[in-house]
Amino acid sequence: xxxxxxxxxxxxxxxxxxxxxxxxxxxxxxxxxxxxxxxxxxxxxxxxxxxxxxxxxxxxxxxxxxxxxxxxxxxxxxxxxxxxxxxxxxxxxxxxxxxxxxxxxxxxxxxxxxxxxxxxxxxxxxxxxxxxxxxxxxxxxxxxxxxxxxxxxxxxxxxxxxxxxxxxxxxxxxxxxxxxxxxxxxxxxxxxxxxxxxxxxxxxxxxxxxxxxxxxxxxxxxxxxxxxxxxxxxxxxxxxxxxxxxxxxxxxxxxxxxxxxxxxxxxxxxxxxxxxxxxxxxxxxxxxxxxxxxxxxxxxxxxxxxxxxxxxxxxxxxxxxxxxxxxxxxxxxxxxxxxxxxxxxxxxxxxxxxxxxxxxxxxxxxxxxxxxxxxxxxxxxxxxxxxxxxxxxxxxxxxxxxxxxxxxxxxxxxxxxxxxxxxxxxxxxxxxxxxxxxxxxxxxxxxxxxxxxxxxxxxxxxxxxxxxxxxxxxxxxxxxxxxxxxxxxxxxxxxxxxxxxxxxxxxxxxxxxxx
Numbered sequence: 215x216x217x218x219x220x221x222x223x224x225x226x227x228x229x230x231x232x233x234x235x236x237x238x239x240x241x242x243x244x245x246x247x248x249x250x251x252x253x254x255x256x257x258x259x260x261x262x263x264x265x266x267x268x269x270x271x272x273x274x275x276x277x278x279x280x281x282x283x284x285x286x287x288x289x290x291x292x293x294x295x296x297x298x299x300x301x302x303x304x305x306x307x308x309x310x311x312x313x314x315x316x317x318x319x320x321x322x323x324x325x326x327x328x329x330x331x332x333x334x335x336x337x338x339x340x341x342x343x344x345x346x347x348x349x350x351x352x353x354x355x356x357x358x359x360x361x362x363x364x365x366x367x368x369x370x371x372x373x374x375x376x377x378x379x380x381x382x383x384x385x386x387x388x389x390x391x392x393x394x395x396x397x398x399x400x401x402x403x404x405x406x407x408x409x410x411x412x413x414x415x416x417x418x419x420x421x422x423x424x425x426x427x428x429x430x431x432x433x434x435x436x437x438x439x440x441x442x443x444x445x446x447x448x449x450x451x452x453x454x455x456x457x458x459x460x461x462x463x464x465x466x467x468x469x470x471x472x473x474x475x476x477x478x479x480x481x482x483x484x485x486x487x488x489x490x491x492x493x494x495x496x497x498x499x500x501x502x503x504x505x506x507x508x509x510x511x512x513x514x515x516x517x518x519x520x521x522x523x524x525x526x527x528x529x530x531x532x533x534x535x536x537x538x539x540x541x542x543x544x545x546x547x548x549x550x551x552x553x554x555x556x557x558x559x560x561x562x563x564x565x566x567x568x569x570x571x572x573x574x575x576x577x578x579x580x581x582x583x584x585x586x587x588x589x590x591x592x593x594x595x596x597x598x599x600x601x602x603x604x605x606x607x608x609x610x611x612x613x614x615x616x617x618x619x620x621x622x623x624x625x626x627x628x629x630x631x632x633x634x635x636x637x638x639x640x641x642x643x644x645x646x647x648x649x650x651x652x653x654x655x656x657x658x659x660x661x662x663x664x665x666x667x668x669x670x671x672x673x674x675x676x677x678x679x680x681x682x683x684x685x686x687x688x689x690x691x692x693x694x695x696x697x698x699x700x701x702x703x704x705x706x707x708x709x710x711x712x713x714x715x716x717x718x719x720x721x722x723x724x725x726x727x728x729x
């Protein structure tokens with residue numbers, strides 16, 4: 215779905231050089247095809263430190279048993295409509311199964327975004343999947359356009375700092391003109407700097423890469439764990455290759471029936487529900503809530519803060535200031551997980567005292583900005599995939615017409631998400647469809663996990679996914695919890711149910727509920 219600067223379906227982890235230089239540096243430059251790509255042998259080596267486009271930082275730490283994470287590059291066609299033409303490199307990472315005698319195969323992860331680097335995210339969350347590693351090689355990848363896989367480049371780090379300081383909640387003609395111009399400039403930069411790859415980063419392209427990956431890894435079936443946008447990618451894969459699906463789990467489920475406008479409106483409702491739950495939680499504890507006396511008081515104070523920041527930003531992370539847009543973005547980031555709620559309380563408390571650092575850091579995290587000022591290519595890749603997938607293009611006049619509906623859905627996030635519908639206006643590549651096709655007759659059962667308190671992919675999307683997959687394919691599991699997704703909440707019921715399916719093939723009864 216389309217998103218304003220920063221806010222996206224999932225954020226789980228930079229722009230740098232020209233596309234050709236970036237591809238060459240990672241062994242992923244477009245090169246002539248040589249032979250059958252499904253027969254290629256991967257050269258697995260110890261993983262290097264992540265590149266700037268992947269988010270930077272140190273090389274992944276060894277696994278609990280001392281094994282090292284291994285990385286490789288798979289060659290895939292640049293253009294799947296010309297599969298014998300030039301190729302690009304798809305960056306992979308794996309941790310081999312700890313019980314090779316009981317090994318089922320590879321379990322491929324996509325953590326969402328779109329635009330998130332699986333090569334950096336899997337090691338960060340790897341310990342959460344220790345039980346699954348007993349019988350699977352844990353594998354993830356940078357989808358095409360992301361990180362080291364022909365990463366899309368748009369603007370420089372300095373330009374992105376300016377981009378994220380813009381007013382993404384325009385209230386008058388001058389602000390609207392500035393917002394539209396900034397979006398147009400960003401999109402044009404993507405077209406200039408990533409012209410070769412932009413037409414080839416649709417979700418259908420990534421799904422075809424995954425089936426090639428399945429073959430190269432030596433697996434007869436695709437065993438898959440998709441989170442957030444990864445559920446959409448998994449659904450598209452199941453549609454294209456239904457008989458190749460093995461055991462698959464969709465967690466934090468995208469509604470595949472929604473167009474970008476419906477998706478943005480759904481997120482407005484989802485984030486407002488999460489904010490309501492946060493306010494209720496803070497004020498219901500035995501200790502005094504430092505940011506309000508009642509749930510409504512908490513929300514009223516947040517609304518006043520955001521209104522004040524619109525005209526008078528406060529110091530954030532020097533030299534940048536916390537704007538209304540950055541604060542809204544930071545609040546949204548903290549609602550992705552209940553574990554982040556204490557940071558939101560702290561950030562709001564400090565902001566009321568004139569210090570915007572914590573909220574700014576939360577916003578930076580969502581935008582893919584590291585403390586040294588470097589950006590991953592999360593924002594660029596997110597725009598590239600979304601705008602290539604989604605056909606609708608909206609006008610400022612249409613957004614203004616829709617503002618009352620969005621404000622009714624969320625007094626805090628409504629305007630922000632309504633204006634996000636302009637993200638793909640003037641994008642240099644036409645979108646492919648109103649919404650993805652995930653119908654998968656003939657597929658093996660897919661476990662679809664919905665979280666009743668999910669802000670980014672609201673709970674109703676899970677049922678819509680089950681219905682769209684078709685009879686006998688989707689099996690719904692409900693988690694009555696908070697935050698984005700369910701498995702990483704560490705709820706024992708959710709993890710036991712998912713593990714039982716992936717490890718032993720036990721499909722739970724449809725409608726199973728965990729709380």
